[in-house]
Amino acid sequence: MEDTICAISTSLGSGAISIIRVSGKDTLSIVSKIFSGHNLNKVKSHTIHYGFIMDDDEVVDEVLVSVMLAPKTYTKEDIIEINSHGGINTTNKILEVLLQNGCRLAEPGEFTKRAFLNGRLDLTQAESVNDLINAKTDNARMLALNNLNGKLLNKIKDMRKNIVDVMANIEVNIDYPEYEDIEVVTKEDLIPKLSLVKEELMKLLKDSKNGKLIKEGINIAIVGKPNVGKSSILNSLLDEEKAIVTSIAGTTRDTVEGSITLNGFLVNFIDTAGIRETDDVVEKIGVEKSKKAIDLADVVIIVLNNNEELSSYDEDLLQNVSKDKRIVFVNKSDLPNKIKMESDYIIGNTKDDNGLDSLKEAIIKKLELDKINNKDLTYMSNTRQIDLMKKALDSINNALNNLNKDIPIDMIEIDISSAWNYLGEITGEVYHDELIDTLFKNFCLGK
Secondary structure, three states, X not given: XXXXXXXXXXXXXXXXXXXXXXXXXXXXXXXXXXXXXXXXXXXXXXXXXXXXXXXXXXXXXXXXXXXXXXXXXXXXXXXXXXEEEOOHHHHHHHHHHHHHOOOEEOOOOHHHHXXXXXXXXXXXXXXXXXXXXXXXXXXXXXXXXXXXXXXXXXXXXXXXXXXXXXXXXXXXXXXXXXXXXXXXXXXXXXXXXXXXXXXXXXXXXXXXXXXXXXXXXXXXXXXXXXXXXXXXXXXXXXXXOOOOOOOOOOOOOOOEEEEEEEOOEEEEEEEOOOOOOOOOHHHHHHHHHHHHHHHHOOEEEEEEEOOOOOOHHHHHHHHHOOOOOEEEEEEOOOOOOOOOOOOOOEEOEOOOOEXXXXXXXXXXXXXXXXXXXXXXXXXXXXXXXXXXXXXXXXHHHHHHHHHXXXXXXXXXXXXXHHHHHHHHHHHOOOOOHHHHHHHHOOOOOOO
16 A cells, blocks of 8 residues: 556557556655656646657657545545556556656556555455446446445445444443343344344345346356257357357357347347267267256246257256246247147247247246336445345344244344454455455556
């Protein structure tokens, strides 16, 4: 935290502009050494200045320098951003000159890490910065922006306040039992208060599945016996020739993937190799990957052949993939009908894209994508947050169960305190240095 750090904040390559960011206590003095123009030590905060970056007597580039003084900056430290002409050589040369004059190269995510450590952001907001950079859909962008603006933080803070109020009442009873005018905390007082916290925790956890769908996208495996038309369906859904299509069974030997945006959600389709017994070593690997894709998928599209009767393989698929997870698509509707299906299927073909719109609608309905409120997207969206929320819920459940067993209230406080700490770990009010270091290493350099 004592070092002054620098990094390239824009994508490195040919372009109109590159930005090199500098942050730390010596920012002004270091950049002043290499900037020929205004005296940066005397300029006002949040101003832009024209000049040249110099390497001794050599002009490196003509630049605009943005000066932002602490504490009203991203890191709450002095920050300078050098806006140079884009280009790998020029940008790297400016970075090199900064390093020669006292800066240290920033680690991935170090600017945001300093924003967290200096109290500018909490952990949910810091993680949302990375989510905003990596957002692939409008919904993902809105989710990250809402959490960056503190909507998730405020919900968690409200729960922590309710918990700490309960803890404070218990502590008063433990520490000052001799005072007659203190209200005695009883089982009847605690149960409704903890039940309210439990309801809020359960709601956030229930909604977290929406957050993961928005952020990470939906994984859909397309499965069926060899040569049933899985690859043709994938190509039609993606509107591109992603998978090789032939009349030879076993053409797809590995999983083939492609993505589209559906109802504002990223949908990742996985065309799997036909699952069958085979002596081909390569195809065997593809079959195993197909089985794994089925297990990990949010939805499984089972493809059947309209021109063939149900095989034992088809029946096994229908039996082993639950109705809650599957969509049945009967392909090759342009051929004579031989299959007998009772209900709950979509029929179509890929020659004239018949039935594919119905297939998309079935995906939307299966995951209830149309019911997810896209105006107030405030959900937990990563495994770390969800895991800690589950632990907080377990602690509250333990407290409620122990209350019903008439365990002394001062013992109940241990579970209540654990829940409070777990929620604090989500926001970063309680944290471990190792966790923080690991978390910010996933950020891009210069952010």
